[in-house]
Amino acid sequence: EAQVTQNPRYLITVTGKKLTVTCSQNMNHEYMSWYRQDPGLGLRQIYYSMNVEVTDKGDVPEGYKVSRKEKRNFPLILESPSPNQTSLYFCASSLRDSRVDGYTFGSGTRLTVV
């Protein structure tokens, strides 16, 4: 089944403790992206990647890191999480031309930083 897999689904952590949210896709998509979704603010892009070893900042990149060493994986790293990073996170992927089939989203990771 074609899908984007995120782990973990739920995570509660403490301020300052480094964490990684994994994302993997099995559709051979070139483009991958991370979003956070907050009430009243909608989906905001954190980072995106056009292909292996190519990453760029989205609209809200502060406090986050990403890497794209393999085509299928695009982990999101929070080096020193803070409570304002409590949110629902989504990984998405698409073909290079996203007009074809749009984005495929993972099921989300609900992160709470206390």
Add this chain to the structure above:
Amino acid sequence: QKEVEQDPGPLSVPEGAIVSLNCTYSNSAFQYFMWYRQYSRKGPELLMYTYSSGNKEDGRFTAQVDKSSKYISLFIRDSQPSDSATYLCAMLNTDKLIFGTGTRLQVFP
């Protein structure tokens, strides 16, 4: 001003009603317009997309784009309780999608 504006709702309608969901946008360069549906505790999934102005129909769903007014709509005919979800409009800006904040729809039996 946000690039894409969407009424958050919630919109509550009886089963069988016609539902109209709308977005306005400010960037006249947008050419591709999409609607995503998001069920609770799930990621958004692509429902429909249209290019430029005009209508597109898929079963009970019709997407409409009016570029002159910078206004897009999604109509749902014969709405069902299974349509209860959050609907997000999205517009393609070069390499990325710009999303509306979503409208929560509840269809009650």
